[in-house]
Amino acid sequence: MSASTTGAGDSPGGVLEPIIAQQVRRYRAEQGISAADLAARTGLSKAMISKIESATTSCSLTTLQRLADGFGIPVTALFRGSASDREASFTKAGAGSVSVRSGTQHGHLYRMLGVLKDTPNALEPTLVTLTDASNVFPLFQHPGTEFLYMLEGRMRYGHGGYEYEMEPGDALLLDGEAAHGPVELIEVPIRFLAIRSR
Secondary structure, eight states, X not given: OOEEEOSTTOOOOOSHHHHHHHXXXXXXXXXXXXXXXXXXXXXXXXXXXXXXXXXXXXXXXXXXXXXXXXXXXXXXXXXXXXXXTOXXXXXXXXXXXXXXXXXXXXXXXXXXXXXXXXXXXXXXXXXXXXXXXXXXXXXXXXXXXXXXXXXXXXXEEEETTEEEEEOTTOEEEEETTSOEEEEEEEEEEEEEEEEEXX
């Protein structure tokens, strides 16, 4: 048997059935085929296609594979929408929480652009603004990697025993375990995007 069914008009009660039903209806509409055409393509009965589209049956893996083959799509496409509760972080322009770090009191502003608290190894994007050409340059060390992209101004940035003169459009990808940070602020204000992995 290719699928288990419930009584007419009843719902199997799962969360995937309505999603699969929606995707089957969508792909059938996009491809301009009738339920009878899909039945012929998949070897399923027209009645079974109707039950799938009304979410009154739970599809077996074999049935899902037949549907995917009939549409010419990967099986996973039938589940799109099932992960709608995944975490996301949206930050409007000019918003984002300000992070207080070493150097903040010397004209160094760190604005977090997004945080995924429940996602392991999530990226941490920060917009860094340096407005004071002081001699206070904090150094950072952390696990993982970090990516810098210069937006405005010019600076020399140190990483381990190396220094890089950076201007708008320049990018630097570095290993966070080595001490790194600005060495000289050549032209302020300076703005750059820093994205690091946790």
